[in-house]
Amino acid sequence: MLQALQKEIQNCLAQLGWESPQFVVERPRKNTFGHASSNVALTLAKQLKRRPLDIAQDIAKELEDKINDLDKIEVVAPGFINFFFSPLYFQTFIPKIRKEKAAFQKSGIGKGKTVQVEFVSANPTGPLTIGHGRQAVLGDTISRILEWHDYDVTREYYFNDAGRQMRMLGLSVLARYKELLGEELNIPEGGYEGEYIIDIAQGFRKEHGDLKCEDDLELFIEFASHAIFIIIRDTLKRLGIEHDVYYNEKDLYKTGKIKEVLEQLAEKGHTYEEDGATWFKATKFGTEKDRVLVKDTGEPTYRLPDIAYHREKIKRGFDLIIDIFGSDHHATYPDVKSALEAMDLDTSHIRVLLHQFVTLTRDGEKVKMSTRKANFVTLDELMALVGTDVVRYFYIMRSMDSHLNFDLALAQKQSDENPVFYLQYAHARMCNILIHSSEKGIESYEKADLTLLNEPEIIKLLETMIEFSDIMDICRTSLEPMHLTNYLYRLATAFHKFYSVHRVVTENIELSKARLQLVDAVKIILANGLNILAVKTPERM
């Protein structure tokens, strides 16, 4: 609705021979300002050197008979143009929604375009924690939003199965294995102390028996990383998340991609040797410090495979690449980007999303999370506690720029403080009304006089319903699913308010039929939104 108006105004400006400035068409906060409002005139004032009010008058006059189902246009100081639509404008959407169902207002803007979304990518050193959960749900929901827009989405997990952390993991399992064989427990400095390490050691013993195999660390690493991979994959699956591609860091070594990057950078003179290490001249590309790519031990730092991996991403030809990282990664991306540019690769289609951390509180006390020390709460535990719907909704209901407070005590309550129940309750109510109507003998409400729907609560509800596409567009450009949760909450509120004032099924059959169509239509929109969030739509509660 807003986008259509924007175009109409642009046409109008062209007609008047004025250059189109940056302006907005938006939904005003106050009902007295109409259903849509624009600041065009204000933005034109300087260019035309005229009073904004006069400009607004001119535009309003020009637009008046070009827009269908318009009640009136108002020009208000200091120069806003407010649009008031007639009830008919809103009523006509009902048959459209009921006909198109899940396809209602689909933009199709991503048709034929490929997107890769990389998310989670946690080291396979332990079960996913509550911290990882935020990224998991964010990534999957963003993917779902893009899929709604018809993008072809590849969900990818970069699997760090090489490097120092994996060696620590192998050593930790080895230590537990030896303990099982009766030796004294000796977890290495910086090793992993979680219970799950014991389970893995037991699994190893079951498969390999009692070996004298302390030299064969690789065997332990491989076994452990695979075991943890299974754990992580299953956790995500329980949350309704499945990655299309697990990209192994190891493969970058096997296929020689690491070497290629080093060679390519050296060839262009972007690296140098110092203190036995290979350095990347990151400062040449505006980064604050030069970075080590290969340590004096001959082992690469994590940056090198990161660079190689991103080089592969670009080569794979996606139209859009989205990286989702925790805020602790903010320092590393500029280096990767610099290196890619150093290899003359285009990085303009990469979007890096950084989300802030999850703070876990329990009875008001902060709980410190660490995989290594094993004093974390796992994502599995959280799901068991509050259910997947609540987990999915809570993780994205806040902007990713702000810290997320997860109060465990509150989450366990499953009480009325929970917005998820508010939305699901609205959906269940809608279903119940439709069921009730047939019980009351209304066989069909296909033929109805929709002009009967003109009370303020109903117009407000309809107005909110058709806002859906505007919201989905904001989600697409901002990549912030939070806008969708906020919207659905408003939609449910508009419905609950309507419900409390107007009874749907009454003695007045004609009116009942019209309102039944309305309820059916809201239900479709609400379900569309909840489906995108992968939150269930119960018919009864």
Place this chain on the structure above:
RNA sequence: GCCCCGAUAGCUCAAUUGGAUAGAGCAACGCUCUUCUAAAGCGUAGGCUACAGGUUCGAUUCCUGUUCGGGGUACCA
């Protein structure tokens, strides 16, 4: 020191990316079920948007400082 995020009602957060009188939920206090689900609705109260400047018709939003939180600043990932 430098870099990234945040600071809005007692608490948790919004504010359509610069718009008009800053809004919700929870907590507090009142109402509303003989009705399609009260997991709901209505009302009251709650604000110098951390602080000080600047930019312009207009700032919670952009810029510059300051204060306080979180994260980073490795030849750890």
